[in-house]
């Protein structure tokens with residue numbers, strides 16, 4: 001890896017790890033390898049959002065051309081959000097694409113992702129199914145996002161109605177995550193989710 | 200008739216050469232003032248990367264060399280400046296190592312900190328930018344006219 005990228009990550013890393021903000025905003029950064037090309041980020045769900053109380057792990061890959069090009073970031077923890085793929089964790093956020101600027105840091109990236117959890121952009125979706133639910137049935141979207149937070153990210157409130165529906169599908173031999181995806185995608189309509197799973 | 204076309208910059212295609220329809224379309228849109236469509240096609244051509252082009256070479260060379268304070272650091276590489284540092288200042292007064300800011304401006308035309316733009320050598324981009332500036336000026340004039348009439 002080019003020297004400038006590694007040296008910059010080293011400086012950033014020291015800065016993030018020692019900052020008070022890390023505690024306050026619940027952001028974390030860890031090295032995955034010694035060459036500073038891959039890091040593991042963690043962000044806490046912002047208060048007053050369906051993600052509150054949950055923790056989300058991020059995979060961060062630093063290109064050789066960093067900081068002239070953005071890091072490649074993906075959610076490892078499964079999440080229900082219009083701008084994040086519920087399948088791959090891929091993120092649709094302008095600063096990770098054409099709005100990147102060389103003065104941005106991994107810290108600003110983590111804070112921007114936290115802001116994205118607090119304010120989705122449903123008109124520029126990464127996951128069309130989630131975006132549709134966000135726009136058309138926002139209450140249900142919030143319950144679903146919270147449920148995913150409890151199931152995958154250590155969040156509170158496992159929704160018992162949702163749990164029961166998932167159990168019904170488990171009894172039919174459907175794998176748990178598949179059941180959750182099908183039910184979430186069909187607005188927790190058990191009949192339609194079953195139909196889709198067995199068609 | 201040949202003169203008419205060559206005046207417009209047209210030339211016959213070489214053997215086996217395919218016309219660059221994209222370039223023709225962009226020129227057509229630019230010349231006819233169809234800025235919204237122009238912007239759409241420019242963005243499509245950019246595919247993923249930065250949508251803004253590099254800063255113009257002349258503008259980059261004209262950035263003044265400055266003496267930075269030793270306890271300041273460069274926002275691109277995050278290193279502190281020392282006596283040997285060669286630094287350049289952007290019109291917005293933000294300073295960077297020459298090497299750091301030159302590398303960035305080869306890629307895109309705005310300040311890494313505040314995004315204030317330098318001119319580019321890209322005709323399509325400049326046409327869209329001027330159009331946007333005119334539009335926002337017109338909107339401001341309309342608004343102040345409206346305010347003076349109804350306040």
Ligand SMILES: [Zn+2]
Pocket residue numbers: 273274275276277278295296299
């Ligand atoms: Zn520098």
Ligand SMILES: [Zn+2]
Pocket residue numbers: 289291292293310311312313314315
């Ligand atoms: Zn600036």
